[in-house]
Amino acid sequence: MADISDFYDLDSTLGDDEIMIRDTVSRFVENEFNPIVAEHFEAGTFPMELVPTIADMGLLGMHLDGYGCAGASASAYGIACRELESGDSGLRSFVSVQGSLCMFPIWKYGSEEQKQQWLPRMATGEIIGCFGLTEPDHGSDPSSMTTRAVKVGDKWVLNGAKRWITNAGIAQLAIVWANTDEGFRGFLVPTDSPGFEARKIENKLSLRASITGEFYMTDVEVPETMRLPDAISIGAPLSCLSEARYGIAFGAVGVARSCYKAALEYQLDRPQFGKPLASFQINQIKFADMLTQMTNANLQANRLGQLKEANTLRPFHISMAKRHNCRVAIDAARTARAMMGANGVSTEYSPMRHANNMESVMTYEGTEEIHGLILGQEITGIPSFK
Amino acid sequence: MKVVVCVKQIPDPALPGELNPTTNLLKRDGKLILDESDSYGVEMALQLVEAAGGGEVSLVSMAPNNEMSGLRTALAMGADDAILVSDENLAGTDALGTAKVLAAAIRRLSPDLILAGVESSDGYTGTVPEMVAGVLDLPSVTFAKQISIDGDTVKVQRQTEAGYDDVECKLPVLLSVTAGVVEPRYPSFKGIMAAKKKPVEALDLQGLGIDLNTVGLVGARQETIRVTEAEERESGEIIVDDGDAHQRIAEFLGELKVI
């Protein structure tokens, strides 16, 4: 049966290069990642052995120009995220955190020396970054953060804790956001600095094939040259989040597609009451709903790509798509899971893993509620959460 | 060092193929992709040039409708340039005709080494490489699983049923590369974007100086006489375990002489 998961043939709006990037990433996910993801999900590990291949393709910082980065289009970046996340949100997270949350701030707010020092080695995966904004007591409201940096001579002294940080524990470089007497600033902090201590968070029931951790800084000193000179407000970390959320809007489509396909294949194959499950009306309606919602999500992502390329993309556009598409993905994952009965709860099939992952993806990078409130502010002109 | 790789562009094997009912030939009017069998030759060529500390990897392909999607993939992997031969008069060209065309294109490049796949994934006659070598009057070594260059000599491990032969041969030479012996790299995104700008010389038969009567349907000495449906696979025997299943499986494998 023909694959109609791209129902309106939205990929026909992509250029040749973008199609080739899509096919390359999807082949990588299918051949190298999907066969091992279940093991890593169970073990709570990320397949670090794939990092050289991920880097060789050019996935790390792929939408940035220069400094060893591929300089691909915004749509190509989105499509790559979609294909990665069809495998697992942990895989897309790895690429998002490295490219959008760690390389992007250096590329956008860093000095020329900082860019040359860090970006090429981050593009090759030699240096892995993590992005420390969230704190144990401050998540949705990062402006109330308590991590502080104090200037002493030409050095900065950092104190504070960051929690729920992807790749903390395996990263060599932390992008740390801290409050200072002058306002919010960003720092490049090598994780082997004296006073810097990172720990992995165990016992996660979600995004298990991704490392999440926390770090503590006790009088960690960095020179002024490790401060991002052009990051001078909370807008700087938020702009990084916008980059990553943009990718999530696409990634969620990949999740929905993976779940839809898994359930469809399963139900076409499995007879109950003498005929395939897919032949029952109620299941066909479920597939129709899934495909419709997935198409809605895909349309939003596709349009985001066009707006980003036209430089007219606004943060609230991303809020709508991130919020909507994550909801579509988690609903598809749960529906697909149930449509596969008992087998649906095993790691052999993707939907329950995706459903669990989406709990994190709906929470990080701005929760469903917060993105709704950002839209609410745009709609009414009244901020409800400030 | 200059290496030429013969790459065939074929209909995507993941999509249902279709035969032309009058000629019994595979329809090739849609998008064609790089034959996976040839991705090994491309990878091998890139590695040899890297090991030699420099050189050039050129591709040669014959395909209908100036189709170059498959060439782009190989260029994105890192090949430098390509010659694409496309001509309406090539319709119906058989293996020898294909070899004549490829040989004429290769001659223009005067390479040190020519690589091809052992057999393509769609036609898989496994005859074209040796015919190309024949037309070019070059030695050829089949089933190469490892290749190294030492001055003007190539050393080849040639896969055999029992193991491998060590073969040495003076350059220039044509080698057919066994599928699976190297891990073809994924095209890099930079490579993908650069591939568009790499030179692809499109030639027709006239441009190659080939006599129209020696190729195409008129020149073909091979003819596809009949096509029959592949036999449906019989469903296997189901063994229900009554405690002796392991024995029956062992017997079955014994009959197949695999254990």
Ligand SMILES: Cc1cc2nc3c(=O)[nH]c(=O)nc-3n(C[C@@H](O)[C@H](O)[C@H](O)COP(=O)(O)OP(=O)(O)OC[C@H]3O[C@@H](n4cnc5c(N)ncnc54)[C@H](O)[C@@H]3O)c2cc1C
């Ligand atoms: C009677 C007949 C009519 C045909 N008519 C047509 C036609 O109308 N249109 C058409 O497109 N094909 C046609 N073909 C297919 C023909 O051109 C095949 O390419 C040729 O027979 C090679 O066969 P193969 O695929 O078995 O090659 P193999 O010998 O199995 O291939 C081995 C290697 O040779 C090289 N090679 C083979 N073919 C090519 C190529 N085309 N370009 C570059 N490298 C190559 C590759 O490295 C490949 O891995 C026809 C074949 C026959 C027998």
Ligand SMILES: Cc1cc2nc3c(=O)[nH]c(=O)nc-3n(C[C@H](O)[C@H](O)[C@H](O)COP(=O)(O)OP(=O)(O)OC[C@H]3O[C@@H](n4cnc5c(N)ncnc54)[C@H](O)[C@@H]3O)c2cc1C
């Ligand atoms: C697996 C994982 C990886 C992560 N990786 C990173 C990372 O790499 N870097 C990083 O900095 N952070 C990371 N995070 C943290 C993530 O960004 C935060 O968890 C998120 O911003 C929410 O913050 P919180 O957990 O403190 O929830 P809270 O802010 O405490 O929110 C709890 C609940 O209250 C709701 N809520 C909050 N405020 C309001 C309001 N005004 N009105 C209505 N409802 C409200 C929220 O929507 C949520 O449902 C990660 C989280 C997870 C789970």
